[in-house]
Amino acid sequence: MPDWKQELIRIVGERGYLDRPEDLRLYEYDGGVDKGRPEIVVFPRSAQDVSAIVKVSRRHGVPIVGRGAGTGLSGGAIARSGGILISFARMNRILEIDPFNERAVVEPGVVNLDISAAAAPYGYFFAPDPSSQRACTIGGNVAENAGGPHTLAYGVTANHVLGLEVVLPDGEILRTGGFWPDAAGYDLTGLITGSEGALCLVTKVIVRLMRKPESVETFLAIYDSVDDCATTVSEITARAITPAAVEMLDGSMLQMVEEAVHAGYPLGAAGVLLIELEGVREAVAEQAAQVRQACAACRAQEIRQARNEQERQLLWKGRKNAFGAIGRVSPFYYVHDGVVPRTKIAPTLRYIEDVSRRSGLAIGNIFHAGDGNMHPIILFDARRPGDIEKAQKAGFDILEYCVDSGGSITGEHGIGMEKIHLMDRQFSQESLEMMRRLKMTFDPARLFNPGKLLPERQPCPELRQPPVTPGGSLPC
Numbered sequence: 001m002p003d004w005k006q007e008l009i010r011i012v013g014e015r016g017y018l019d020r021p022e023d024l025r026l027y028e029y030d031g032g033v034d035k036g037r038p039e040i041v042v043f044p045r046s047a048q049d050v051s052a053i054v055k056v057s058r059r060h061g062v063p064i065v066g067r068g069a070g071t072g073l074s075g076g077a078i079a080r081s082g083g084i085l086i087s088f089a090r091m092n093r094i095l096e097i098d099p100f101n102e103r104a105v106v107e108p109g110v111v112n113l114d115i116s117a118a119a120a121p122y123g124y125f126f127a128p129d130p131s132s133q134r135a136c137t138i139g140g141n142v143a144e145n146a147g148g149p150h151t152l153a154y155g156v157t158a159n160h161v162l163g164l165e166v167v168l169p170d171g172e173i174l175r176t177g178g179f180w181p182d183a184a185g186y187d188l189t190g191l192i193t194g195s196e197g198a199l200c201l202v203t204k205v206i207v208r209l210m211r212k213p214e215s216v217e218t219f220l221a222i223y224d225s226v227d228d229c230a231t232t233v234s235e236i237t238a239r240a241i242t243p244a245a246v247e248m249l250d251g252s253m254l255q256m257v258e259e260a261v262h263a264g265y266p267l268g269a270a271g272v273l274l275i276e277l278e279g280v281r282e283a284v285a286e287q288a289a290q291v292r293q294a295c296a297a298c299r300a301q302e303i304r305q306a307r308n309e310q311e312r313q314l315l316w317k318g319r320k321n322a323f324g325a326i327g328r329v330s331p332f333y334y335v336h337d338g339v340v341p342r343t344k345i346a347p348t349l350r351y352i353e354d355v356s357r358r359s360g361l362a363i364g365n366i367f368h369a370g371d372g373n374m375h376p377i378i379l380f381d382a383r384r385p386g387d388i389e390k391a392q393k394a395g396f397d398i399l400e401y402c403v404d405s406g407g408s409i410t411g412e413h414g415i416g417m418e419k420i421h422l423m424d425r426q427f428s429q430e431s432l433e434m435m436r437r438l439k440m441t442f443d444p445a446r447l448f449n450p451g452k453l454l455p456e457r458q459p460c461p462e463l464r465q466p467p468v469t470p471g472g473s474l475p476c
């Protein structure tokens with residue numbers, strides 16, 4: 001066993017690591033399609049442990065990758081270059097719920113939904129709610145700057161992180177931000193949020209808690225035409241209403257979800273919008289009338305309203321369990337993530353249909369329509385030769401279309417190793433160069449999450465093992 005592994009074991013103890021091949025296999029994946037096996041997985045219990053582990057990585061030149069729950073969809077938590085995978089599963093304590101200052105202090109391995117559960121008795125919740133919120137961790141949310149259905153009204157994770165404790169690539173422990181909303185100086189908290197584990201490792205997070213709204217109303221608007229369904233989104237915002245959420249499911253997704261979840265979704269519709277309004281009772285009632293008018297103006301066939309919390313939860317259960325439902329229909333699927341201006345949702349859906357026809361692969365759509373954040377889900381069978389390449393090409397064609405439409409290659413899932421080669425479609429060479437300089441300021445040895453986020457001019461640090469990406473690894 002190499003010296004660096006022995007040093008790591010001395011830090012985390014005999015029960016604080018995994019390195020048998022059968023265990024490491026379980027850490028080859030995240031929620032995306034790429035793979036890469038670490039040489040060891042370590043489970044620190046404190047920032048001091050993380051710092052000591054990082055110092056070993058630095059001394060021996062071994063790459064290091066952070067991991068929350070592994071639900072990421074862009075290959076961020078994959079040990080692309082082998083080396084150390086640092087799992088935050090045992091740093092999962094909620095350290096403080098402070099309703100007086102509307103803050104919580106949590107460790108990075110805390111599951112997203114557990115923050116809201118802990119805050120609920122005080123009348124508060126944590127607003128960022130990725131659909132994976134029953135599993136994903138706050139560390140992963142911070143690293144990806146995660147969004148979710150309620151991003152439309154509440155913003156993304158960055159809008160709810162007030163301070164961080166992080167371990168830098170030299171092992172130093174740094175605190176940024178704090179309990180106050182607008183700290184002076186450069187916004188290091190903002191810089192680190194969304195940096196995909198490539199600048200530092202997060203060991204503590206101070207988050208903002210939101211007061212539960214007085215009134216919540218949830219609607220399901222049902223359509224015969226995908227175009228009408230998509231057009232409703234901008235029709236609502238044109239009336240100066242910002243719902244808490246506007247989610248869209250197309251006909252194929254409705255079928256898959258309803259068969260698995262029995263959420264009461266209509267079979268045979270071309271598409272539905274799940275619309276949620278929140279606020280003070282009178283304002284919500286007024287907006288509800290406007291939303292009904294907007295849906296009717298776009299020829300909604302029917303508008304249902306949840307009559308109680310149970311019906312509301314059932315509607316959301318369909319939305320939040322959709323990915324699991326797809327697994328019943330297709331052995332493999334590829335979830336993409338691009339953004340278009342919300343006025344361009346309808347043509348983008350038509351383009352996706354074209355891509356589906358051309359590639360011969362079925363593509364369903366379930367997405368955060370209010371933000372124009374598209375999630376085409378490409379069904380394929382990796383056991384069929386050529387299918388994964390077709391799925392990858394279909395996804396990249398769609399992302400290029402998003403950029404050409406004035407949008408972005410990611411809304412919330414990050415770049416990871418999946419979209420690294422598309423960065424120059426989105427950013428100018430000057431912007432990329434600035435990002436590289438920033439990376440070098442934090443991580444001159446380039447050991448933190450190598451081969452992710454930023455296309456490098458120099459080759460990646462030595463690949464310590466051949467990549468096992470099903471479709472072949474993407475260029476650095």
Ligand SMILES: Cc1cc2nc3c(=O)[nH]c(=O)nc-3n(C[C@H](O)[C@H](O)[C@H](O)COP(=O)(O)OP(=O)(O)OC[C@H]3O[C@@H](n4cnc5c(N)ncnc54)[C@H](O)[C@@H]3O)c2cc1C
Pocket residue numbers: 030031065066067068069070071072073075076077078088108129130131132135136137138139140141142143144145146147148149196197198200201202203323324412413449
């Ligand atoms: C069914 C499903 C639904 C989803 N829905 C949404 C959605 O609605 N919105 C959304 O934004 N995303 C969604 N996602 C994607 C994913 O859940 C999010 O990106 C989430 O933030 C990842 O959290 P995680 O704990 O699983 O992180 P991981 O996948 O383990 O890691 C993600 C990234 O974070 C880094 N990282 C993890 N912990 C740390 C740490 N402590 N310090 C530094 N870096 C760290 C990793 O290195 C990696 O780069 C969904 C995924 C699935 C499978």
